[in-house]
Amino acid sequence: MNVIDHLNNALDYIEQNLEDEINEHEIARRAYCSVYHFKRMFSYLAGISLQDYIRRRRLSLAALELQSSTVKVIDIAIKYGYHSPDSFTRAFQSQHGITPTEMRVTNQSLKVYPPMTFRLSIGGSEPMKFRIENKEAFQVIGITNRVTPVDMGEHPGVEHVWRSTDHDTYAELKSLNNVEPYGILHVDRGDGSGLVKGEYDYYLSVASTKPCPDKFTRLDVPSMTWVVIDVKVPWGPEKWQQIYGEWFPSSGYEQIEGPRIQIGPEIAIGIENQVKVMTEEVEVEYWIPVKQVR
Structure with a gap:
């Protein structure tokens, strides 16, 4: 089977x-x-x-x-x-x-949803670059907000972080990054994100071994195994389909609970500037916590 x-x-x-x-x-x-x-x-x-x-x-x-x-x-x-x-x-x-x-x-039309069936589709024509990374526990420091996802566009709770961060705060945050993974980390922690409903915590953050300043929030990331996928953002539903419909079923891994981490891109201070930046394709790494099941 x-x-x-x-x-x-x-x-x-x-x-x-x-x-x-x-x-x-x-x-x-x-x-x-x-x-x-x-x-x-x-x-x-x-x-x-x-x-x-x-x-x-x-x-x-x-x-x-x-x-x-x-x-x-x-x-x-x-x-x-x-x-x-x-x-x-x-x-x-x-x-x-x-x-x-x-x-x-009355005799009005009804919205009836038939039973769903998954069918085999031919995939693999679009290459996917990935690696498996075993990483020891590390700390991220950043600016966080509780996010309620929306169906279309960037989530308001994420935009709030970008809008409320000034140049000095952003520069201070970047200066704390002294360990891998290097760069700005967009971290999602909780059941939601992507197409999955439910609130989650978003962190605009960096990896650091330094003490967490009072203005920021610390998140401890446990030792985990990750699949690290090279993608271009902004990405559409077809990329999720490729990850969950092609990569996971053939990989011998399944996703486990834990934060999802996108390394990059850097944000442009001010929501209008950031939205403009996000309309251009940028290469990033997306880290998903996994365990090997076969």
């Missing part, structure tokens, strides 16, 4: 249990990977989070059942995991544009 078969086996489990409790550990077991790796891989390959996919499928089945039966709305709500009519109505209206009651007395 190959990677595609494992993924589809996991999707089959989800489909068979939309009316019941779905166990994320069972999903991951069927996919032969950790829960953490599966959720990130799914998000980058499917373009939505695992949680959103399950919600969309449940609300799709609920709509079809409401349309073709006389079962009470509250009974269908409970059947698909909603314990109050209000929460079910809000979720239903968010997906379908009308309430369950309105749907039964």
